[in-house]
Amino acid sequence: MADLSTTYMGLTLRNPLIIASCGYTDSVAEIKKLEKHGAGAVVLKSLFEEQILMDVDEQRVNNIYGTYSDVENYVSFYTRKRQLDDYLALIRESKEKTSIPIIASINCISDSQWVEFAGKIQEAGADGLELNMFIMPSDEQFTGTEIEQIYFDVVKKVKEQTTLPVALKISYFFSGMANFTLRLSQSGISALVLFNRFFSPDIDLDTEKVIYKKGIPVVGTILNEIGHWMDTKGYKSMDEIIGRMAQKNLSRPMVYERAQFMKYFADS
């Protein structure tokens, strides 16, 4: 069967199936199951910047959220529930009990003091750090350029705290996406994760529960399907397919995309 091994942010992976940060990447037991079913790497469930700040400066976080008591209560409740030490223990134990790369994850909105925690994540043995960032564009005082600048400031500050490879996960809400991602690619990050998806849970009306449609075993199914597809097409390695459909292979991508757009709407 085709060789699925590849590299990602400087890490060697047995296959490109990286389990995104979610409820399945929150415990060592689940991460072991993900490994058993073939996962190439795992991104741990995110810590929020506010949880880290709460630990170093509770007053500051309370000042930020002071007028929103619901949020304040939620942040302090959540912080108590998930101590930072627990997160470091999750990294350490996942590394001890599995042999796939473990990527820690922080959901952040600023380059404040929380960035120091990136050093602790490295000490705990993580193989990389993913930053999940979305700055709400709701403050009328900030221009788009100023909001974009926050992303660069965060990356710079985090890179000062750790030598781990840093991935940045972003949403698709940017006005000049092509230019922004190009500049991000020059900012020192080792990977850009496209895209975060805003949580829109689906409720199963029979069980009346919020569900993951398929459980952890789907990892094996996906890998088999990728391998089968590569075999059918005669591809032997990931290098042969990475970037195959990339825009840079087109001489005039904008014209091509415009034509696809017109075709789509003309046919529908």
Ligand SMILES: Cc1cc2nc3c(=O)[nH]c(=O)nc-3n(C[C@H](O)[C@H](O)[C@H](O)COP(=O)(O)O)c2cc1C
């Ligand atoms: C239940 C659930 C929990 C998630 N939790 C996190 C999280 O803690 N941190 C994070 O960065 N992304 C989180 N995500 C987003 C996923 O990591 C992923 O970026 C998103 O689902 C987009 O990938 P997809 O299009 O393959 O679903 C979560 C997604 C789901 C469905």
